[in-house]
Amino acid sequence: MPTTRKLYGTRLRALSILTAVVLTGGFALAAFYAPIEADQGFSQKIFYLHVPLAIVSLCGFIFGGICAIQYLRTNDPRHDLRAYTAIHQSLIFCAAALVTGSIWAKAAWGQWWVWDEPTLVSFLIVFLLYATYQPLRFSIEDPEKQSRYAAVFAIVAGAFVPLNFLAVRLANPLIHPRVLNSSGGSLPVDMKAAFYACLIGMALLFVTLWKYEMTAKHNRAQLRSLKRKLGGPDAAAIRGRSAAPRVSAS
Amino acid sequence: MSTEPEGTPPAIATSGLVRRYGERAALDEVTLSLETGSTLVVFGPNGAGKSTLLRVLATLLRPTAGTASVLGRDVRREGWAVRGRIGFLGHAPLLYGDLSARENLAYHARLHGLRGTAATERIDELLGAVGLERRGDDRVHAYSRGMVQRLAVCRAVLHDPEVLLLDEPRANLDPAAAEQVEPLIGRSSGRTRVVTSHDPAGGLAEGDVALGLRAGRQALLAPAADVTAEQIGELYR
């Protein structure tokens, strides 16, 4: 029974606590310490949620692409699992970024959606693209082929992201001055502190959730393998068609 | 069986060959070796892995584990070096229905580097050998199954390969047609062959080595002369 190789489940508790602390701290800073913006009022504070979500989701997609390159180079299924988990979590973060972006738009300009905010539009397109990742995986039955095709997709989609942002931004000559564009550059100090705290908190949240999901899959695979060893090959249910990569129990 | 000097690598060799599809092992630890000019006959019920073995040797599938080599070259790393020297006949004829027989063969000829008059002569020679020379310009979707199979045989030997991998080559062929293709893909062709068969007596007669597969596993491997038809029958039980 493999107990020496603790690849998954390491440092999870410490990581979770750290995430909870930083994220709560960040939100507290955003809610109470950062100043209320003159034009938009308190509702502007959703910016501290929206931008970190957006940035982390983009980084997650690119990270997924990198894991996919590693998978194609080495054929090690662990890279495929990392890519799958990263991409499907980034998709959730991206959806959350879109929703918070929409709330911000409603609060700031009275409309649930604005087409002249190129970053938001680009995120919609990126979301629609990566939303095909799981249906694509699900529609290929052979697991090895599924991983390989998903990896090609992840790389193509990853390369697509910057091109997409460029094209959408160029298509939109009118860029309203937004706090979004000045993030990280000319923000006043108290806003900066809150922003970076939230950003780091979100990144930690992503990493924690990512590790949790991989650990959970791994544990389930180990459980199945043990059941089979103890009870014979029929003891554990055979996995049917699935979009998720097969995890080996080693 | 072979008169080669010591040290010549076998024409076909596998060692612990495994090919998995997800959790199912289509081939499970198959180890064999075949000398140049010999025929390996593969028996086994449907789903035993016969076609998979042939496809791995044809470099169409990559092994999941273990090794396989054809003409001394590893199929995984050096497949490109042997593709032109292998002739593969699978279940699908690999022909385009909307093209004529000649056009299909000309296309495959070009892919193998055969062009111009050399190609045309070779195509005419083969079509004549299987009795299709008068129907050579008809579209393949107008062919009967027997004609399609004969044309597929032509396609497989077009580039004069040293190794033949034949998956039920005589399917859909009447005895007359089977005789026509014999000099091309049969024992008398003198090439190294791997043939799958469901006919114990006939298969043993045409092979030098017999391999029996069951559920991907190697159930028997012996010179054909030492194997009886009853032993083959056991595989199917």
Add this chain to the structure above:
Amino acid sequence: MSAPSPPSTLGAARAVLAKELRLERRAPQTLVAMALFSAMTYVVFHFALRRDTVEGDLASGVLWVTLTLAALLGIGRLFVADRDEGGLEGFLLAPVDRTALLFAKAGALLAFLAALELVAVPLFAVLLLGPSPGAGTWLRLVAVLLLADLGIAVVGTLVAAIAVQTRARDLITSILALPLLLPVVIAAARASAPLLALHGDHALTGRWPAVLGLYDLVFGLLAYALFDFLVED
């Protein structure tokens, strides 16, 4: 007869491309469908927009939406014959570089798109286009069409190769191709808009063709690097 020497990659690509074009000539399903679809789409636009003529941005939009959706039909069919009749394996058994298949298929798709546009663009000019552009403007439009077609051909081939292996081929083709082709549509539509305008100088600004060129380059390189993984087993 000694074993023939393997063909060069370009030679093999030419052989496959010739086969593709011959197959389409014999049974011209794809091109006819794409042309009919385009014509029908113009009619739909006429009724949906309640316009007899369009110009400028609107004309550009109608043209590029129609061309893109028609391209999806071609993309969906690109590998179907190979899948159904086992032609792909015939290629895989040959001693040729797999990239030859990428060149051939992208070339075939490019040829289909060009053939489609020979019909669809004049038809658009007749049915819906208000202004009558001069020869110079037409030439500029052709340049935009060419650059965009290159991008559609490359990305289309990648998507087709992925989709043909799935069990939901036509669904996957559409949802995968449309987002990926969006930068092409944006750039091509923006580039064409001044060319199809009623007034103005009908000039081609540098930035949009540059975006198209960049897209073609990036995805061309990506396709070249990744195509083998889609074809080998």
